[in-house]
Amino acid sequence: MSxxxxxxxxxxxxxxxxxxxxxxxxxxxxxxxxxxxxxxxNEVDTQGVEPLSSVSDVTLPMRDDVVTDGGIAGKIxxxxxxxxxxxxxxxxxxxxxxxVPKVVE
Numbered sequence: 261m262s263x264x265x266x267x268x269x270x271x272x273x274x275x276x277x278x279x280x281x282x283x284x285x286x287x288x289x290x291x292x293x294x295x296x297x298x299x300x301x302n303e304v305d306t307q308g309v310e311p312l313s314s315v316s317d318v319t320l321p322m323r324d325d326v327v328t329d330g331g332i333a334g335k336i337x338x339x340x341x342x343x344x345x346x347x348x349x350x351x352x353x354x355x356x357x358x359x360v361p362k363v364v365e
Contacts, residue, residue, distance in 0.1 A: 261292070261295045261299065262292050263288045263291045263292045263295065264288055265284045265285055265288050267288070268284045268287050268288045268291065269284060271291075272284075337358070340358050
């Protein structure tokens, strides 16, 4: 496949790149060379080749998909500027939040 100067200009415009007019013929030649090389890949016989997600045959360890709060609410709130309140777990009536200044009037 051959790329001409007009196609280079269109690609540059679509990619929001400023390519000077003097550089377009050389860029067209380079892009044509890249496409020629890519076309050579169509000649490779890939019948019977399994798709890969990685070149190394490693299975990542799985963990249980469990939702937790991390169990460190007290440590997180300790880093907050004044006004953070922490109440021990089990008291649903108060605590465990950051107090922030009002931003909407």
